[in-house]
Every structure is written in C-alpha cells, then in structure tokens.
Amino acid sequence: MTKQENTVSLKNIIKASKNVYQHLSPTPLRYYQQLSDSIGAKVWLKHENHNPTCAFKVRGGINCVAQLSKEQRQAGLYTASTGNHGQSIAYASKLFGAKAVVYVPKNANSGKVAAMQSYGAKVVHFGDNFDQCRAAALEAANQNKGLFIGPTDDILINGVGSYGLEIMNDLPDVDVIIVPVGAGSGICATAMVAKTINPDIKIIGVQSAQAPAQQLSWLKRELIEADNTTIAEGVATGVPFINTQETMWKYVDEFVLVDDKDIIKANKILSETTHNLIEEASASTFAAALQLKEQLKDKSVVLVMSGGNISMQNLSKLIGD
Amino acid sequence: MTKQENTVSLKNIIKASKNVYQHLSPTPLRYYQQLSDSIGAKVWLKHENHNPTCAFKVRGGINCVAQLSKEQRQAGLYTASTGNHGQSIAYASKLFGAKAVVYVPKNANSGKVAAMQSYGAKVVHFGDNFDQCRAAALEAANQNKGLFIGPTDDILINGVGSYGLEIMNDLPDVDVIIVPVGAGSGICATAMVAKTINPDIKIIGVQSAQAPAQQLSWLKRELIEADNTTIAEGVATGVPFINTQETMWKYVDEFVLVDDKDIIKANKILSETTHNLIEEASASTFAAALQLKEQLKDKSVVLVMSGGNISMQNLSKLIGD
Numbered sequence: 001m002t003k004q005e006n007t008v009s010l011k012n013i014i015k016a017s018k019n020v021y022q023h024l025s026p027t028p029l030r031y032y033q034q035l036s037d038s039i040g041a042k043v044w045l046k047h048e049n050h051n052p053t054c055a056f057k058v059r060g061g062i063n064c065v066a067q068l069s070k071e072q073r074q075a076g077l078y079t080a081s082t083g084n085h086g087q088s089i090a091y092a093s094k095l096f097g098a099k100a101v102v103y104v105p106k107n108a109n110s111g112k113v114a115a116m117q118s119y120g121a122k123v124v125h126f127g128d129n130f131d132q133c134r135a136a137a138l139e140a141a142n143q144n145k146g147l148f149i150g151p152t153d154d155i156l157i158n159g160v161g162s163y164g165l166e167i168m169n170d171l172p173d174v175d176v177i178i179v180p181v182g183a184g185s186g187i188c189a190t191a192m193v194a195k196t197i198n199p200d201i202k203i204i205g206v207q208s209a210q211a212p213a214q215q216l217s218w219l220k221r222e223l224i225e226a227d228n229t230t231i232a233e234g235v236a237t238g239v240p241f242i243n244t245q246e247t248m249w250k251y252v253d254e255f256v257l258v259d260d261k262d263i264i265k266a267n268k269i270l271s272e273t274t275h276n277l278i279e280e281a282s283a284s285t286f287a288a289a290l291q292l293k294e295q296l297k298d299k300s301v302v303l304v305m306s307g308g309n310i311s312m313q314n315l316s317k318l319i320g321d
Numbered sequence: 322m323t324k325q326e327n328t329v330s331l332k333n334i335i336k337a338s339k340n341v342y343q344h345l346s347p348t349p350l351r352y353y354q355q356l357s358d359s360i361g362a363k364v365w366l367k368h369e370n371h372n373p374t375c376a377f378k379v380r381g382g383i384n385c386v387a388q389l390s391k392e393q394r395q396a397g398l399y400t401a402s403t404g405n406h407g408q409s410i411a412y413a414s415k416l417f418g419a420k421a422v423v424y425v426p427k428n429a430n431s432g433k434v435a436a437m438q439s440y441g442a443k444v445v446h447f448g449d450n451f452d453q454c455r456a457a458a459l460e461a462a463n464q465n466k467g468l469f470i471g472p473t474d475d476i477l478i479n480g481v482g483s484y485g486l487e488i489m490n491d492l493p494d495v496d497v498i499i500v501p502v503g504a505g506s507g508i509c510a511t512a513m514v515a516k517t518i519n520p521d522i523k524i525i526g527v528q529s530a531q532a533p534a535q536q537l538s539w540l541k542r543e544l545i546e547a548d549n550t551t552i553a554e555g556v557a558t559g560v561p562f563i564n565t566q567e568t569m570w571k572y573v574d575e576f577v578l579v580d581d582k583d584i585i586k587a588n589k590i591l592s593e594t595t596h597n598l599i600e601e602a603s604a605s606t607f608a609a610a611l612q613l614k615e616q617l618k619d620k621s622v623v624l625v626m627s628g629g630n631i632s633m634q635n636l637s638k639l640i641g642d
Contacts (some may be wrong), residue, residue: 276590277596308596
C-alpha cells in the first residue's frame, strides 16, 4: 500500500468499503419517533454500536490489516489505545492472522482489555495516559520491526468512512449529522463523504466540556491542549491531532461542548428509548441535539452512535439515578 | 392470503423472507470467545435484539401485514400482547399504513407500551393477563369487522423463520440451537428450518422454572397450565398454545428449565461481555447452556437472543448486584 492510495477521499473511502464489507455488514440507520418528538426534528440514530467490538473503529482496523503483506502481519502491529481503537486493531488482526500488541494505560477499562485479549492481542499496561502508551508502542514497533498504527492514520479514516456511505445511501436527504469527536477519525470520515456528496449537509462535532481540546483547537485553528477529566472515554482527548484538525477546519460547520452531567441524562433517555447499550461519547450527540433544538427544528438529523462500550460501573450509575 | 399458503413449512418460510427483507436486514450471528471459554463450546449469539422493536417478532408482523388487502389494513388489526408481539404488529402496521389496536394488561411494561404508541398503535389497557386481553381483542375485532391476530398464527411463524434461515446460511455446521420459549413461535420457526435442512441439529427449548407451562406440556404431550411468576416477560407463558406445542412435540429434542436467579446471573455476564442490552428471555438460553455444559462440550452452539427489551428497573437490579 502506498501513501497516495490511502489519502482520505471519497474515492478511497469507496475502495476501502470493499475491504470492510468482506467482513462486516452495514449497520442500521434507525428512525425514532420518541427522540424526534423530544427534539422537534426527524431523528435517526446510526447504530455503530451494532458492529463487532461494538464501535465504528473496527471498520478502519479491517481496511488497514486487509492491505498488509503476509510479512507485515507476521512482524506484528503495534498500537496504543484507551479502548475502542485497540479493540479494532485486535479484532482485525485476528481476522487476518496478524500479530497485535496494544499498549493501554494502567487504569484502562477492564472490559475493553478483556475484549482485546479475547481477540488474541497482547495487551501491555503502561503509563498513565494515551500519549505515554503511544511513545512506548512506537518504540516497541521500531525495536521489533513491526508496524506502528496511530489512531488517526488515513488508512483507518478511509475504512471508517464506510459508515458515512451508509448514511448517505439510506438517507440522501439528511440535513445535519452530529458526530462525537475523540481522535477525530469518525467525524473526518463522515464529513469527507457527506460534504463531497452534498456540501449543504451540516456537520456538527461534539466533545465534553470536561475535555475540550479538539473543540478549542478547531475554534482557534491551532493545536491546543486542554484538561481531560470527562467520563466519556470515546471523546476523552486532551491532546489534539493535526491531521484530523486540518480536515475538521475544512469540513466541520460547528463544534459544541456538552457537560458530562447532560451526557449522562441523554444516555438514560437513549437507553430507555432504544434498548441499546450506548457509550457516553455516543450519548453526547443527543445531548448536543437537545442543546441545539432551535436550529434543528424540522430538519432530518442523524446522530452517530459511535459505540456501546459503556462500563458496567457507569451503566449502573446511569440507570440508578 | 389463504390458509394453505401460510401453513408453516420451509418453503413458506423462504417465501415469507421475501416480505421480511423488503423492510429488514439480516441480524448478526456473532461468535464470542469469552462465552465460548465459559461453556467449553463454540458459542454464537443470534442478535435478534438488533431488529427494529428490539425483538425477533417484528419479522412475523411484517410478513402478516404485507399480505393484507387495503380494506383489511383500513378495517384494522386487533391483537393482545404483554409486549414484543404487540410492538411487532404496531411497527408493521405503521410500515403499511394499517390501523392497529393492541390490548395489554393493566400492569404492562411501560417502555413497551410507549414504543407501541410511538408506532401509532392504539393501546388499550385491559385486565390482568394475556388471556383476558386476548378475549377482549377478539371481541373488539368482531365488533369492528377487523382482523384478530394471535401471537402464534402460522403467518407470523413463517415470517419469524427468516432468522432460522440466516442462522443456517451463516453457520451451516451448527450442532445445537437453544431458543427461549414464550408462545413458541420462535422455536417452532427455528426448528422447522433447521430440522428440515439437517435433522441432526439439536433444538433445545428453555423456559423459566417460575413459568413452566410450555415445558410441562411438551414433556407430557398434552396442554398443561402452570404458575407464571417469572420476571422474564419473553418466556412468561402460563397457558400453552396447541399449534406451537404440536410442532414442538415433533421437532424439539430437549426442553430445560432455568431458575430466574440463574437467568439474572447469565444476563449480567452477557451484558458485560457483549455490550448489548439483553432481555431476560434471551439470557435464559445462556443460563441453559451453562447448565448443559457437559453435553455441549466442543459443539457449535447458537443461542438465540430473542430480544433486548429489558425494563430499566430490572436492568438496574441486574447491574447493581
């Protein structure tokens, strides 16, 4: 695979989808009358939580590992993750018989770690946060002549874009798509597909007010680090990524912050209404929609349910409230 | 539609699937290493909880309403339900612009009632149990020249059989399929498909020990009523149905009871491992597999996750334990 073949574009997303659909089926885009009534708009959820690994990222992992040579798969893939990205690489590596090593922070979500291990990945607990894990994984990859995979590599974004294609295929008249922003691969892929097909579609990013680095960087058009204390793992980014920021500067129309306590309230409504397990990052999109009610009035709105990997502890708090 | 066109058979299930796939996509059959390790077998879950309405029954509702005339749709469908069947008829009626009236017991699960109403059905709270609702719905149908739909009508079973086709298509070498038994449409449809394609496949039914009527009737080959105090709504049947019993007498190999407390334990493991919301009836299949560990050793086993409509109250207890 060459760099050029994997720059992010609608064409390369379509090509990537061929790899993705060798191993995955499209996820449902589902209309909910009760959610629509509460927003005053037509509200669809894109159920990326229905994927294996219960998160959208698996699409990127599959597109990546599918394109590696036998030698690369044997030499191994090294990555760092707080959860969903690591599961994606672990799951895809199992599919293609590749070796996978995932560095996770010492306090990583034990459910996600167990899932990675069940796919056969070696999980290394290291340091306190993603950045320390990233450095360790990069070093291990170099020492072992393995391949380091970063969470926002273009090849992953192209694979992830397949869910954007599905949204446009199922609902060509969509007006607004609201996407949670972690590292940024999801929103960049979605925006690339939607804006290329119809520049009038509004793309709105969401982060937690307790982890606003990506939002601040998007507003200022420069990389800004920020506090990162949110409970919403999937949007818990304290250090922004330049490649996804550059794409967001180009394609994202609006970027809102929602408070953790509003994410929890939104998640309770989503769980009760949809009978899906929804992780906090996904729920942030519904919290944002509630916040943006007036501008969404009567529009066709898609909320991206990026994943379902809520911890049992947080679920317990959520339901108990 | 004639009676003969809708008797339950593999041929008619294949025909019904054409109606079903006009409006639904196949659900995933997913392998779980962690569940496999705990049973000592290869364990797949059939995720019927991923359907709209979060339950398998919607397949039957669609096959039924698809075959009605414009006049029948306008005259209206009348049915009785404690939840998932009513949601199925309500959802399908909305798809085809039919009028739907669902009689539910006074203490019906409020989440399921809200869902039926969100699909535009008229919900009538009546009496204390399914049988009283059934009598009232039948009378209302006669008075209003509408069509009464019973929960085990052949036309529904044929639609439901499409998930059996999907299991056989995705895993032709399956050895054992474990299915929760409520009214019995799920297990009859599954057994009809699986046994016709490969009579060696073992079909195991499950009910709660706190609602054993269908199991006792199956064992004795006669209709026996029994106490019905289970928390597992989807298998809470106190009065057996003759048409599904006759099919089960022919096709079901084994029928086990599991205690409510073991269902709850099983559900906790399923929720943690799969990050899906799972209703108790679905979890009964995993409780049964744990009970049958020895005979399942090294086999390829499918557990049917019939639905995901657990009440928030029961979910709270489950996670809190």
